[in-house]
Amino acid sequence: GEDVEQSLFLSVREGDSSVINCTYTDSSSTYLYWYKQEPGAGLQLLTYIFSNMDMKQDQRLTVLLNKKDKHLSLRIADTQTGDSAIYFCATRRSDYKLSFGAGTTVTVRA
Amino acid sequence: NAGVMQNPRHLVRRRGQEARLRCSPMKGHSHVYWYRQLPEEGLKFMVYLQKENIIDESGMPKERFSAEFPKEGPSILRIQQVVRGDSAAYFCASSPGGDYAETQYFGPGTRLLVL
Numbered sequence: 001g002e003d004v005e006q007s008l009f010l011s012v013r014e015g016d017s018s019v020i021n022c023t024y025t026d027s028s029s030t031y032l033y034w035y036k037q038e039p040g041a042g043l044q045l046l047t048y049i050f051s052n053m054d055m056k057q058d059q060r061l062t063v064l065l066n067k068k069d070k071h072l073s074l075r076i077a078d079t080q081t082g083d084s085a086i087y088f089c090a091t092r093r094s095d096y097k098l099s100f101g102a103g104t105t106v107t108v109r110a
Numbered sequence: 111n112a113g114v115m116q117n118p119r120h121l122v123r124r125r126g127q128e129a130r131l132r133c134s135p136m137k138g139h140s141h142v143y144w145y146r147q148l149p150e151e152g153l154k155f156m157v158y159l160q161k162e163n164i165i166d167e168s169g170m171p172k173e174r175f176s177a178e179f180p181k182e183g184p185s186i187l188r189i190q191q192v193v194r195g196d197s198a199a200y201f202c203a204s205s206p207g208g209d210y211a212e213t214q215y216f217g218p219g220t221r222l223l224v225l
Binding site: 100102 | 113114116119147154169203214215
């Protein structure tokens with residue numbers, strides 16, 4: 001199986017919260033990231049968390065890390081149409097190689 | 111400050127032809143990384159370069175693939191004698207350099223289709 005796994009699709013109603021889940025296999029991961037990709041654009045770093053943290057909040061974004069279960073999630077509060085995009089989970093040890101999931105396509109419906 | 115630029119954005123090649131993908135890092139960045147995304151898979155690390163040096167090419171196929179980052183000009187990922195299995199999105203990222211923990215900034219990718 002893949003090193004980083006995430007579900008491929010998520011549909012959410014505008015104004016609701018979105019939760020995107022990710023599991024990883026490498027327990028040595030020290031940095032865990034969420035990237036966003038809009039159509040035709042590059043991957044934009046949304047937020048990241050160090051492995052010694054279990055939660056990080058940044059405006060509408062909340063990252064939760066369960067290191068024991070190797071589970072990472074991204075919650076987007078009050079989801080807007082502009083949040084429609086592909087969201088990638090990625091991990092890294094102490095070197096430069098990022099390991100990515102296949103991406104979750106989030107569709108926000110009115 | 112312009113972001114990471116990649117061109118072409120889309121490239122179509124027939125089997126056996128060569129593909130050249132270009133990446134211009136962000137201004138002031140001297141480290142470049144190439145990743146490949148096969149359909150329905152995550153991005154996979156291919157190669158890490160600094161100016162005129164290949165630091166790590168452990169993720170790059172041994173044959174037909176090469177990468178360079180010359181003193182002047184963009185980084186080039188070159189695929190010779192392309193095959194259908196090379197069809198993928200190729201992403202380039204750059205960072206300022208000097209710290210492995212620093213953020214990598216990604217370009218929009220080149221979608222390669224091999225007919």
